[in-house]
Amino acid sequence: MTQYMDILRRYSPFIIALYFFPFGLSLAGVQIFLADIFALASVPVFLYLMLLGKFESGLFRRNVILLFFIAYIIIASILLRSNFVLSFIEALQWFSLYSLLFLIGFSKAYSDSGFIHKLVVVLFLIAIFVAAYHVSTGWYISYKKLGNSKYVFGFLCLILFIYRDVNKSYKYLLILAVVLLFLSQERKSILAFSLVVSVYYLSVIAGQYVKGILLVLTLTVASAVAFYISWYGYEAVIAGMELSEFDLFAYDESEARWVSNIHRKLLISNGLDILNEHLVLGVGAKMLPYYMADYFSYDQLAIYTHNFMLDTAIEYGVVGVAILFGLYLVVMGQLYSQGFKTFYLALYALITILFAAVNSVVMIMFMLPLFIGVYRN
Structure with missing residues (x-):
């Protein structure tokens, strides 16, 4: 020892x-x-x-x-x-x-x-x-x-x-x-x-x-984000990532396998959808890929969202x-x-x-x- x-x-x-x-x-x-x-x-x-x-x-x-x-x-x-x-x-x-x-x-x-x-x-x-x-x-x-x-x-x-x-x-x-x-x-x-x-x-x-400046800025940004999501919904957030409802419905998974930005945007949008359905306690430890798999045909695309905080929330x-x-x-x-x-x-x-x-x-x-x-x- x-x-x-x-x-x-x-x-x-x-x-x-x-x-x-x-x-x-x-x-x-x-x-x-x-x-x-x-x-x-x-x-x-x-x-x-x-x-x-x-x-x-x-x-x-x-x-x-x-x-x-x-x-x-x-x-x-x-x-x-x-x-x-x-x-x-x-x-x-x-x-x-x-x-x-x-x-x-x-x-x-x-x-x-x-x-x-x-x-x-x-x-x-x-x-x-x-x-x-x-x-x-x-x-x-x-x-x-x-x-x-x-x-x-x-x-x-x-x-x-x-x-x-x-x-x-x-x-x-x-x-x-x-x-x-x-x-x-x-x-x-x-x-x-x-x-x-x-x-x-x-x-x-x-x-x-x-300290006061940072506190005011932090509270302002947090309040603005919370208000934006509560007022306009997750759909507006997804649209802000340059993904329309049609993009989410008709995206090319083959392209997403090779284009990083498309894949990451899909992961975040799908992740927000999973979070919205399991908001309080989440889906459980290491369960995110299993839920993400429902959104993809290719299993290798069903991974974490590249966002530690969002992954934790989900x-x-x-x-x-x-x-x-x-x-x-x-x-x-x-x-x-x-x-x-x-x-x-x-x-x-x-x-x-x-x-x-x-x-x-x-x-x-x-x-x-x-x-x-x-x-x-």
């Missing part, structure tokens, strides 16, 4: 960065990364130490919302009488990542002065490797051939930007990282990084007034969204009001998930600020 905690303390930056490494094993159709082994091994360690009463209550502040959501996954499965095995797998995936990140914090790794530097070094090496691999195969732009490793460029830029005062060399590394980010053409990462930088400098310029309903994202926003408010840099990590994750499918890399980016924020600014 002590040896395992020592491994986490010493090598935690490498373990976290390994989620961005492009190679893993395929087991029963599930991609398993080396970091997943550490995550699964952390579950019994976490439970054992918790039963021994080794954890102080303060360690759970901010990240306890994830435990609420994990419990809800199981409770919703029972209420919906959905596939309990799939719900258990989903809960285990969340809980294994939670256990890993929690134990890394318990080992005092986050507060280690070298944690950020080691994380930057490994992420930078992975980014160089991913870019070099694409260039060597003739892809000088659009570094998206190695799966979820495409997220490393934006995440590296973010870490270098918000912790650029830790090391003088970070400013120069940031320039190179931004070049790689734009060459990667990973649009959601470029958008998220640009918005976070804008919010950061807005905070610096507006000072104490920015599978867990508005209750699940309120528990996970509602409380997440509360924690973000706490991080911001206390001047924590991890607020910008959380903001970046929140923007990214609006355009990304659920996977371990996105989950790590989403969960990490809730743990680092307990131990360091």
Whole structure:
């Protein structure tokens, strides 16, 4: 037990960065990364130490919302009488990542002065490797051939930007990282990084007034969206995505198999339809593809909507969204009001998930600020 905690303390930056490494094993159709082994091994360690009463209550502040959501996954499965095995797998995936990140914090790794530097070094090496691999195969732009490793460029830029005062060399590394980010053409990462930088400098310029400004803007946008949907209905939202009722009725599935934008628009429109029919509790964990299959003739088109928040809403309903994202926003408010840099990590994750499918890399980016924020600014 002590040896395992020592491994986490010493090598935690490498373990976290390994989620961005492009190679893993395929087991029963599930991609398993080396970091997943550490995550699964952390579950019994976490439970054992918790039963021994080794954890102080303060360690759970901010990240306890994830435990609420994990419990809800199981409770919703029972209420919906959905596939309990799939719900258990989903809960285990969340809980294994939670256990890993929690134990890394318990080992005092986050507060280690070298944690950020080691994380930057490994992420930078992975980014160089991913870019070099694409260039060597003739892809000088659009570094998206190695799966979820495409997220490393934006995440590296973010870490270098918000912790650029830790090391003088970070400013120069940031320039190179931004070049790689734009060459990667990973649009959601470029958008998220640009918005976070804008919010950061807005905070610096507006000072104490920015909290009120952001609150008013957030409430205004949320109210406008809610009013628009309630007044005009989902059909108007779908039409706004350049899909008419005829397009939805007579779309070419063969074309959708090759044209990404058409496929994604269909996924969102169909996803909104499924959500409208299962608004409160959703359809159950990992059940979205089964419901989506009713809308397509080709099974390979029936996948998630490439929107983490919408996927969560469909599978867990508005209750699940309120528990996970509602409380997440509360924690973000706490991080911001206390001047924590991890607020910008959380903001970046929140923007990214609006355009990304659920996977371990996105989950790590989403969960990490809730743990680092307990131990360091």
